[in-house]
Amino acid sequence: MISEVEKIFSEFLEKKDLKLTSQRRTILHQAVKARGHFSAEELLGFSKGADRTISKATVYRTLALLKDSGTLEEHDFGGGKKLYEKAQGRRHHDHFVCIRCGKIIEFENDQIENLQDLEAKKQRFKVVYHSLKLFGFCSSCK
């Protein structure tokens, strides 16, 4: 899994005349290892834990590259706070977002996916990606 992700990312970097430096590799590994959704600050913490010499600027620049290469997905779950999660090697899913405690619940629903495909076909729209978010209160907040 990691070697495949690493290959895709290094090919992406090559096209931009960039190299998969050891710091970039460390940040990539931390991002892929992270569970669920994480912020840039959290990725900085994980990366510094693995290599103290990694700077905030390097993490933020690498994060942008991870996003552009399709390795990570970026979500705005409200309030302008951006969270990331790995995009490869897992099934597509969508999210419920609790607007009180910030809890994020993932769901997969083939019927919803099919309806979206059907609607896109009707509109003759070619969907490249989508992100469905439903905002409200989780079971402990409602």
Ligand SMILES: [Zn+2]
């Ligand atoms: Zn909640």
Ligand SMILES: [Zn+2]
């Ligand atoms: Zn998710």
